[in-house]
Amino acid sequence: MMLTRTLLISLTILLLAGVGGYALYQGVADRAQTSASACETYENRENRRILPMGAALPPLTLNTLEGQTFTLSEALRTPRVKMALIELFATWCPHCKASVPTLRALQQSYGDRMLVLAVNAGDAAEEASTAIAFRDQYGVTYPILDRPSKDLIKGLCVSSFPTFYLVDKSGRIVWRHIGELEASRRQALEKAIATVSRTP
Numbered sequence: 001m002m003l004t005r006t007l008l009i010s011l012t013i014l015l016l017a018g019v020g021g022y023a024l025y026q027g028v029a030d031r032a033q034t035s036a037s038a039c040e041t042y043e044n045r046e047n048r049r050i051l052p053m054g055a056a057l058p059p060l061t062l063n064t065l066e067g068q069t070f071t072l073s074e075a076l077r078t079p080r081v082k083m084a085l086i087e088l089f090a091t092w093c094p095h096c097k098a099s100v101p102t103l104r105a106l107q108q109s110y111g112d113r114m115l116v117l118a119v120n121a122g123d124a125a126e127e128a129s130t131a132i133a134f135r136d137q138y139g140v141t142y143p144i145l146d147r148p149s150k151d152l153i154k155g156l157c158v159s160s161f162p163t164f165y166l167v168d169k170s171g172r173i174v175w176r177h178i179g180e181l182e183a184s185r186r187q188a189l190e191k192a193i194a195t196v197s198r199t200p
Contacts, residue, residue, distance in 0.1 A: 039157035048178050049159040057086070057171050058155040062119065062145035065132055070145055075115055076169050083174070083196045084115035085189075086165045088153075090122020091134040093161040095180040100138045102181050106193075107142045113197065116142040121153050122161060164189075168196050 039049040051057070060072035076084060087103060089096035107116040118140065120131040131144050148156075156163070159178070166175035166189065175192035177185055 038155075039159075042159075042176075042178050047159065049157045050163065050176055050178055051157045051165065051173055053173055053176065055173050057165060057167050057173060058152060060086075060119075060145075060152070062148060065129075065135065065144050065146055070117075070143065072115075072117075072167075073171060076167075076171060078112070080112045081115060082113050082169055082199065083193065084117060084167050085193075086167070087116075087118045088121045088148075088156060088158050088161065088163040088165075089118050090161045091120065091130040092122060096162045097138055099162055099181050100140055102186060104139070104141050106189075110193065110197075114193065118142060118144045119148055120144055120146050121148050121156075121158055123147070125150075166192055166196070168199070 038051065038055065040052050042048040042050040057072070062070055064070050072084060072086075075081060085103070085106065087096070087099060089099070103116050103118070106114065110116075120129065120134075123129050123131070123146075125147070129146050131146050134140065135144055156165075162179070164175075164177045164181070165173050168174050174196055175189055177189070179185075181189065
């Protein structure tokens with residue numbers, strides 16, 4: 001009788017552990033699926049993934065090259081700031097190098113109404129950062145944020161460099177692009193900036 005009761009208790013514990021473990025596995029799998037499904041194909045190119053229009057940008061808190069902590073949501077709460085343009089770049093990327101003059105001009109044109117930020121997403125975690133040398137060589141005048149985690153890069157759906165997101169004051173994406181900012185892309189960006197600028 002005692003042996004039967006012990007056996008039943010043991011089986012019950014094993015069963016509950018199995019159900020709990022499966023539930024935990026399903027939770028992790030569901031979160032992974034949700035994260036993966038947050039990205040969408042960009043311009044019908046399966047190798048390019050990007051966050052959808054209207055989506056909220058994942059929380060962005062990173063260090064500047066000067067070692068100061070920068071949090072995007074806090075910066076967007078600054079009264080005069082209406083939007084932020086974020087470039088996810090790699091220092092070895094030729095299109096990223098070509099985008100510097102455009103980003104510098106936008107920063108000068110819109111002043112404190114628009115934050116212009118570059119996120120160095122091209123250096124591996126175990127390597128020394130190449131962002132300071134990049135800033136100095138190409139004359140970057142806007143903040144560079146360094147060392148995003150792999151989870152953040154995945155959450156931002158970075159599949160190619162450069163990847164751009166323009167977000168409004170609430171952190172919602174109002175324009176996005178993968179690749180070089182050629183003339184037609186700059187016009188589309190300027191139009192999106194003008195639209196956000198008119199919001200109260």
